Amino acid sequence: MKRPTSLRVRLLALTLVPLMLVAVALGAWRYTVAQSTAEEIFDRSLLATALAISRDVTVSGGxxxxxxxxxLLNDASGGEVFYHVTGPDGVYVTGYAYPPRPENAADAPxxxxxGRYRGEEVRILQLVERTTLGNLTGDSRITVWQRTAEREAFARAQALRSLRTMGALLAVLAVLLWFGVARGLRxxxxxxxxxxLRSPDDLTPIRRPVPPEVAGIVATLNQLIGQMRDSIAAHQAFISDAAHQLRNPATATLSLAQTARDAADPDERGRRLDALVEAARRSVRLTEQLLSLEKLRYATPETETPEIDLVSVIEEVCALEGAAALEAGLDxxxxxxxxxxxxxxxxxxxGEAVKNLIDNARRHGGPDLRSIRVELARERTTAIVRIVDDGIGLSPDRADTALKRFGQIGPSSGSGLGLSIAEAIAKRYGGRLVIETAVKGTSISIQLPLSGTVPDDHCPSCP
Incomplete structure (x- = not known):
């Protein structure tokens, strides 16, 4: 895995990279401004030189x-200046013999x-003045020119000077940011x-003052710590309850085993062995329920959850549970x-959810329990599994007590886990467990969302 970049380096890059781009843009802008300034200064120098030459030619007669x-010709701004002068009659007067001609030559004062002179780019100025040389009066033309390389060097020097200044400022800023970010991250x-420094058992919230920028991280971390604390507390409570619930069946099984061993009468020993087998069966059932309840805490990812036909699953469960109910004398x-x-x-x-509801009906139906009925139906986009019995009944206002772990409405041979397991399974898959109002007995349903629309001619309430 690629090692993540340091936060200090990220902040430094996010700050300095834009500033460097701005510095480059400012350098380019400064170069353009320097070129414009050089053009203006050097052109004024050329004009001053041309005017001085015109004056001297007029005074001295050329x-x-x-x-x-x-x-001035040797020390003018921008380097050496070359010149060429022609008199009123267009005759060469003084200066260099072959002057360059500007590309945009025109008659203007x-x-x-x-232009180009001896293979180099030059800046040219033509000055036309009316002068008198000897007995001739007319327009004299003074041409002066200067290499442009000096102007470009001047512009580059100005731009580089600005870039060096900004580079030094950026270097100072980088040092300040490097140590400033370290102090800011303290x-x-x-x-x-x-x-x-915390111990593994310390799950109290973090109360150290932090900057507002990281207050959200600390709040999220405190929330996670709270969830861990609640989860550990729930595990500890579950282990305590499980130990308490398993102690009684284990004690009863041990007592029955001892009495069965000490029984002298074969018939009595047989009855006690039957009671021992029943006690062991209840212990196994309680252990299975506890394991099922704990496994539900670790959810399977939704993408790995299979799609099943609830009807076929419930039919298999009812085939086994129905035989046990019929053996107990129930319809x-x-x-x-x-x-x-x-x-x-x-x-x-x-299957575990339905099995628990059927077992709950058998154990809590009371002496008047005669029948158990399992119904499978569909209402729009909901699958409904309903278990109805004609026993002593459970009203919806007592649902909270019945749905608690190890909750008991009255004395029974049950563990108090059946309804809580069924409810946990229903919630795990986006459904719910509902204790419904019944004229007689108890009606409990598990309602689950359908994964798709299944056409059914025998479902009058389906769309």
């Missing part, structure tokens, strides 16, 4: 330039343009140290209104 003007490192009936009920759930859980 014979010589003053020392000041010659110094002052004309700036670009509350997180302190929080890490505080958590590391047992399975009534199927729907031909198929496709639901997403584990078939073992489905």
């Amino acid at each position: 014979d010589a330039l003053t020392p000041a003007t010659r110094d 002052i004309l700036f343009g670009q 509350p997180l490192t302190n929080l890490e140290a505080a958590i590391a 047992f009936e399975l009534f199927v209104e729907a031909r198929a009920l496709q639901v997403r759930m584990d078939s073992v859980h489905a």
